[in-house]
Amino acid sequence: MAEVSLVPSIGPFGVVVGILLTILAGVLIEQLVHYISWRYRRAAVGVAAIFAPIITSSPELAVFTVALLRGQIEIAWGSIVAQPFMAATVIYPVVILTSITAWALGRRRYKLPHVHRIVAVPLLVFTIPLLPILFLHPERYGVFGQLYGVFLLVLYFLYAKFMLREEEVEKAGVSLWLRNPAVQTAAALLAMAFGAEWLVGGIKDLGAAAGLDKLALSIILVPIATVIPESIVGLIFIAKGKDDEGVSVIVGEKALYSTFYPGLAMALGVYTLEEAAATALILAVLVSIFEVVAIWFGYFGLTAPIGLAGYLYYVLCYTLHQSCPL
Secondary structure, three states: OOOOOOOOOOHHHHHHHHHHHHHHHHHHHHHHHHHHHHHHOEOHHHHHHHHHHHHHOHHHHHHHHHHHHOOOHHHHHHHHHHHHHHHHHHHHHHHHHHHHHHHHOOOOOOOOOEOOHHHHHHHHHHHHHHHHHHHOOHHHHOHHHHHHHHHHHHHHHHHHHHHOOEOOOOOOOOOOOOOOHHHHHHHHHHHHHHHHHHHHHHHHHHHHHHOOOHHHHHHHHHHHHHHHHHHHHHHHHHHOOOHHHHHHHHHHHHHHHHHHHHHHHHHOOOOOOOHHHHHHHHHHHHHHHHHHHHHHOOEOOOOHHHHHHHHHHHHHHHHHOOOOOO
16 A cells, blocks of 8 residues: 655655754744743743643654554554654664754753753653553553553643643743744644654655665664654754753653553553563663663763663664564
8 A cells, every 4th residue: 555645755855854844843842832931930841841742742643543543553552662762762862962062063061961850750750650561461450451541641640730830930021933822833733744754755765765675764764753853842952051941852752652642542441562562661661760860960861872772772683583572
């Protein structure tokens, strides 16, 4: 069956267009974070952790919802597992690279991101709820599995309430390029959607031109292309030296994918976790535990080498052996 795309193919040039649109979407969302923080007197870190991930994960939410409605459980859970795994293994090194590059260009004061301990909260919210899913398999216990799903949903809303606590904002009113927040949100969503389509399509065409096979593209390149749009807002904050907000966006994505999405699926009685998905989650959990320790000492990204090694291990296992036991 031929693939259905929202946009016409423009070949490898789609990589450039996709990156530009993704950056534009990130800038629009960054402005919205500051605007909402000022307008509603909420902590900027909390707005970054809650609002930005909801916007940037909207394409995955659509895939997740459609897969559930069609009974495609594996696809639904695959969309959940991919994000925290790629974030913990690939995005952390990208964060460090962005930070060092911005520092070299004189845009930052520190080489590595410096964060407050409060930023560790989303990582804990991400890590702890996954442990029962991985080792107890709540789906085997009928109504208890569904109750655990409801618990995850409640946990996410409690987390959101905590992160969006009221806070005095000293800044004057923040201007938006498109003036109206609803219009700017819609524009950011469109730029994100079209940018992601062209980026993925462009990478596929570029890979084909370079002689890479489809398996290599699907495992190595395409997931990176789909995760970068989600993380672009955090990377923009990092490049500007706003580390707390930037890291909050990135780990806030994890909290969303470990509580709200799986909680909704489990509450509806839908659950599956094959070896490949379980291995990806275990690797992400292990990296996150180390990262919580690093954040406790005021740094973020020190686990980048561990995460990158985990990603390479996973890729090698499933490309060479079709299995990756831990």
